Amino acid sequence: MSQAPAMSRISARFARFLDSDFFFSYRNSPVAIVASFLTVTLILAALFAPVLTPQNPFNPAELNLMDGLTHPMQAGLGSNRVFWLGADEQGRDVFSALLYGSRVSLFVGFASTIFSAFLGVTLGVLAGYFGGRTDALIMRVTDVQLSFPAILVALLVFGVARGVIPPEFQERVALWVMVVALGLANWAQYARTVRASTLVERQKDYVSAARIIGRSPAPIMAKHVLPNVAGPVFVIATINLALAILEEATLSFLGAGLPVTQPSLGTLIRFGQQQLFSGEWWILVFPALMLITLALSINLLGDWLRDALDPKIK
Amino acid sequence: MLSYVVRSLLQGIAVMLVVAALAFSMFRFVGDPVVNMVGQEASQQDRQELTERLGLNDPIPTQFLRFVTNAAQGDFGISFRQQRKVSDVMLERLPATIELALLSAIFATVVGTVLGVYTAMRRDGVLSNALMSLSLVGVSLPTFLIGIGLIYLFAVVLGWLPTFGRGSPVKIGWWSTGLTTWDGLKRLILPTLTLGLFQLTLIMRLVRSQMLEIMSTDYVRFARARGIPEKTIRYRHALKNALVPVITIAGLQLGSVIAFAIVTETVFQWPGLGALFVNAVQFADVPVMAAYLIFVAFVFVVVNLLVDLAYVALDPRIALGAPRGGEAR
Numbered sequence: 006m007s008q009a010p011a012m013s014r015i016s017a018r019f020a021r022f023l024d025s026d027f028f029f030s031y032r033n034s035p036v037a038i039v040a041s042f043l044t045v046t047l048i049l050a051a052l053f054a055p056v057l058t059p060q061n062p063f064n065p066a067e068l069n070l071m072d073g074l075t076h077p078m079q080a081g082l083g084s085n086r087v088f089w090l091g092a093d094e095q096g097r098d099v100f101s102a103l104l105y106g107s108r109v110s111l112f113v114g115f116a117s118t119i120f121s122a123f124l125g126v127t128l129g130v131l132a133g134y135f136g137g138r139t140d141a142l143i144m145r146v147t148d149v150q151l152s153f154p155a156i157l158v159a160l161l162v163f164g165v166a167r168g169v170i171p172p173e174f175q176e177r178v179a180l181w182v183m184v185v186a187l188g189l190a191n192w193a194q195y196a197r198t199v200r201a202s203t204l205v206e207r208q209k210d211y212v213s214a215a216r217i218i219g220r221s222p223a224p225i226m227a228k229h230v231l232p233n234v235a236g237p238v239f240v241i242a243t244i245n246l247a248l249a250i251l252e253e254a255t256l257s258f259l260g261a262g263l264p265v266t267q268p269s270l271g272t273l274i275r276f277g278q279q280q281l282f283s284g285e286w287w288i289l290v291f292p293a294l295m296l297i298t299l300a301l302s303i304n305l306l307g308d309w310l311r312d313a314l315d316p317k318i319k
Numbered sequence: 320m321l322s323y324v325v326r327s328l329l330q331g332i333a334v335m336l337v338v339a340a341l342a343f344s345m346f347r348f349v350g351d352p353v354v355n356m357v358g359q360e361a362s363q364q365d366r367q368e369l370t371e372r373l374g375l376n377d378p379i380p381t382q383f384l385r386f387v388t389n390a391a392q393g394d395f396g397i398s399f400r401q402q403r404k405v406s407d408v409m410l411e412r413l414p415a416t417i418e419l420a421l422l423s424a425i426f427a428t429v430v431g432t433v434l435g436v437y438t439a440m441r442r443d444g445v446l447s448n449a450l451m452s453l454s455l456v457g458v459s460l461p462t463f464l465i466g467i468g469l470i471y472l473f474a475v476v477l478g479w480l481p482t483f484g485r486g487s488p489v490k491i492g493w494w495s496t497g498l499t500t501w502d503g504l505k506r507l508i509l510p511t512l513t514l515g516l517f518q519l520t521l522i523m524r525l526v527r528s529q530m531l532e533i534m535s536t537d538y539v540r541f542a543r544a545r546g547i548p549e550k551t552i553r554y555r556h557a558l559k560n561a562l563v564p565v566i567t568i569a570g571l572q573l574g575s576v577i578a579f580a581i582v583t584e585t586v587f588q589w590p591g592l593g594a595l596f597v598n599a600v601q602f603a604d605v606p607v608m609a610a611y612l613i614f615v616a617f618v619f620v621v622v623n624l625l626v627d628l629a630y631v632a633l634d635p636r637i638a639l640g641a642p643r644g645g646e647a648r
Contacts, residue, residue: 154578164600164608168349251461258463259585261600278467282475293464301459
């Protein structure tokens with residue numbers, strides 16, 4: 006019985022969404038439509054990689070050395086199967102490696118973005134709400150962090166992790182080391198933005214009211230201030246996701262990233278480069294194209310989101 | 320004026336101390352320096368001797384003070400991996416990085432300014448539009464892919480240029496240079512292009528927007544009314560003012576140059592500091608990492624100081640405590 010009103014409420018909400026400025030701006034931006042379509046497709050392809058691919062490229066038992074260096078769209082000598090995007094020198098299907106690789110890239114991208122957003126938002130709200138010395142200290146650190154390139158910070162964190170974690174565990178925690186390294190490299194921008202909007206919110210009457218009725222700072226920050234400063238965070242996070250994916254690829258390309266056993270797109274490009282001089286271009290070109298498409302479509306989506314949510318541009 | 324300079328200087332020193340503390344804690348607490356130096360097999364007595372000799376039994380503040388004093392004199396200890404003095408290793412690598420960074424900075428500034436002026440003057444030209452779209456692509460492509468693309472085009476497909484290393488650089492005192500031989504210059508081309516490309520696109524877009532803005536100001540209109548030739552207006556009056564923010568932005572962009580140098584040097588196996596750092600990271604060679612961190616911070620602080628001073632020279636109101644920016648016309 007209670008389902009019907011709930012349904013109609015949801016459909017009313019949906020109708021309101023379809024009628025909103027936000028959706029209107031989406032419908033009228035071909036770039037946003039193409040970018041979101043590509044992003045969703047690539048994320049789904051990465052999620053369902055085991056179903057969509059003909060082999061698990063990192064299970065040695067499924068590889069056939071006779072398939073090695075098969076050209077794109079040709080049948081392998083060992084398995085007689087057509088390799089759409091060719092195979093590398095171990096007979097690994099490039100298409101399968103691509104989907105599994107983008108899985109790792111996307112995971113690291115999402116996880117590190119969430120981590121850095123959490124860190125940055127927390128520090129930003131604290132700095133903005135308390136002001137004074139807390140603010141000065143946090144903002145100083147933010148300034149220093151922002152002037153250092155993210156790659157450098159991430160490399161340092163990675164190097165320290167290399168020194169601290171015993172060698173036998175390193176491969177197992179490599180993924181999380183990357184997440185932490187990239188998270189620590191990218192939090193500063195959130196902190197700066199959130200601090201600025203917290204400074205504005207703090208002056209408003211609802212915060213004073215909450216303070217007067219005796220709420221302590223922690224719930225005021227979490228329940229009252231945070232929802233009002235969270236808007237821009239999503240925009241930064243979207244653009245940061247693209248950035249984090251590229252940074253992860255760069256680190257893995259430098260050999261300071263994910264190990265051979267769980268390669269990301271960057272690791273695949275690193276392998277591909279070693280084959281480039283002997284003319285096996287497909288091992289390099291397809292992962293590179295995948296990386297560019299992924300980063301570019303997320304980036305365009307973020308740009309559109311910024312324009313659509315920014316009331317000043319409207 | 321003086322107080323402004325002193326304040327900038329003090330800030331720089333504070334940043335250096337914070338970075339030094341970071342480097343010191345890495346050096347002291349990441350892994351065991353003693354094990355790293357003598358290896359696992361050394362006897363207990365050897366270890367204790369080394370611990371004592373390195374002063375690792377002293378109180379932490381004493382150790383930090385010694386670290387800072389040594390670092391200020393360029394002594395960063397011994398590389399775990401190469402078993403040589405870090406300062407020697409770094410000094411050996413320094414010329415390669417400086418030559419690469421300087422050349423690419425010159426390339427980016429000159430070409431970027433020329434293209435920026437061109438795209439501003441021919442706003443609706445086909446070539447201008449093509450250049451603007453290309454610059455967008457240049458910004459969004461990761462450096463290592465640009466490097467690989469250049470290698471593929473110029474080395475694999477065309478076979479024109481060598482792709483890795485400096486060849487055999489010529490020694491001049493302790494400095495080694497690739498600028499004096501034809502081979503050395505050829506090897507510099509691709510890394511310079513790769514490293515300079517990002518800066519180039521940035522400078523080009525900046526010069527373009529500055530020129531467009533300045534060409535519509537009153538003083539340019541007034542100069543036109545006085546009958547000054549268009550060329551003189553463009554290059555003597557407008558360009559000069561357009562370049563002011565370019566210099567400061569280019570200086571502040573140094574951070575990204577260093578980051579891209581790490582990547583570029585690895586792609587081209589260029590024997591510079593960036594490649595050394597990546598190697599150190601892979602093998603957790605902490606003294607080299609710490610030294611590189613301090614080196615980068617030092618370069619940053621010096622450049623920031625120079626940029627601050629340049630600001631004062633260009634806009635004296637800053638030193639007087641007036642708000643930055645405002646109408647400069």
